[in-house]
Amino acid sequence: MKFEIGDNVVVKHSNEDGKVVDILGDKMVLVEVRGVRFPAYTDQLDFPYFKQFSSKKLFEEKKPPKKYIEDVKREKNPPKYKVAEGLWLVFFPVFSKDVFDDDVVEELKIYLVNQTDNGLRFRFWLNYAGETEMELQNEVLALQDFYLMNIPFEHLNDSPSFEFEFSLITPQKSKAEYYEATYKPKGKQVFKQIEVLKQKGDAFFTQQLFDRYPDKTKIEAEPFVADPFSQLSKAGFKVVAGKKLPNTEPAPPSVLDLHIDKLTNDYRNMTAHEKLTLQLREFEKWLDKAELHYMKHLWVIHGVGSGRLKEEVHEMLKLRDNVKSFVSQYHPWYGHGATEIFLK
Known part of the structure; x- marks a missing residue:
């Protein structure tokens, strides 16, 4: 008998470590492995130093060289969304x-x-x-x-x-x-x-x-002509005196403020719908006059608020044939609450 009670052993077929807890005969012992006891023949067991010797490496493996973070190439992140510029x-x-x-x-x-x-x-x-x-x-x-x-x-x-x-x-x-x-x-x-x-x-x-952030709008000043009729006369056109035009309404201001307190003193008794209706009516009248006087460059102050008045003003401008373009952007005097209008 080569094993005694208390010896550490290795079960050959499973390569598990165990301990001899009892001798059952010349060729059989009782082994405990991970809390489980079972009989085993002595030729199915071995001493653990054979396992340790056979598993020990004679030559140490070469460790791979260290890599530092600056040596690692950064991968380009693929685009998340397939969209154009x-x-x-x-x-x-x-x-x-x-x-x-x-x-x-x-x-x-x-x-x-x-x-x-x-x-x-x-x-x-x-x-x-x-x-x-x-x-x-x-x-x-x-x-x-x-x-x-x-x-x-x-x-x-x-x-x-x-x-x-x-x-x-x-x-x-x-x-x-x-x-x-x-x-x-x-x-x-x-x-x-x-x-x-x-x-x-x-x-x-x-x-x-x-598609791209817009360029700054350039406003070119129109050339000033002191006497357009003299220019026509010099060009060879015959200029005759016509009837004097009746005294019409003066040109409207180039800037219209649509804040309700600028349009009426009775705004405290008005509903929101009545206020909006008045503001849009005044805006339309002002725009009609500006077109009659061939004004080219206007500003309308609608404020910020909920954005409803601004939205309605922009919708009206889209439907006017005489409106060349309009833009709502920051102005040092009016902030974000005004729209710049260019007429044809």
Whole structure:
């Protein structure tokens, strides 16, 4: 018998360490391995030093050379969103299952993606029917994205409006100081986009706010002509005296302030609808007079507020044939609450 009670042994077939706890005969002992006792023949056991000797490495393996962080090549991050150059809103639909196991859109996760070379500072308003629900101010760096919010899908039926005001983090003389952009998603339109997205197997759909940050608007002064009739006479045209025109209304001011307290003293007794109606009526009358007097450059002060008056003014300007262009950007006198108008 080569084993005694208390000897440490190795079970050959499982290579597990154990201990002899009893002698059962000349060729059999009772072994305990990890709390379990069982009989084993002595030729199925071995002393542990044979295992230690056979598993010991005669030669140490060469350790790989150390790598320092500056030696590791930085991998380029693949673009998260396959969108063209510009500033984008990216919408990720969040799906769930209904009782019929069909996919249902619960909400939209919205990101602002800046695929331009300019870092942008921005202000964001989420409005419902002209009332501000959420306001946010932050920055989105060049070639980066910014998580805006989650919006429940059912809220698209409440006429949401995403309004932005952008400026460059690093100002440039040739670029506009501020730029405004608005997106008004329609429930039916978004639903169609989601259906197309599901057919293509895409994860998101997009809406572009602008392709590049705009340049500063240049206003060229019109040449002054003291006596246009003398210029016609010198050019060979016959100029005769005509009838004297009747004394018409004077030209309107080039700046119109639509704050309600500037238009009436009785505004405290007016409803919101009555105030808006008066403001738009005065704006239309002023614009008509400006066109009659061939004025080219105007300003209308509508304030910031909920944005409803500004929105209505811009809609009216879009429908006027004589309006060449208009822009709403920061002005040192009027701040963000005015729109600059150029007539044809």
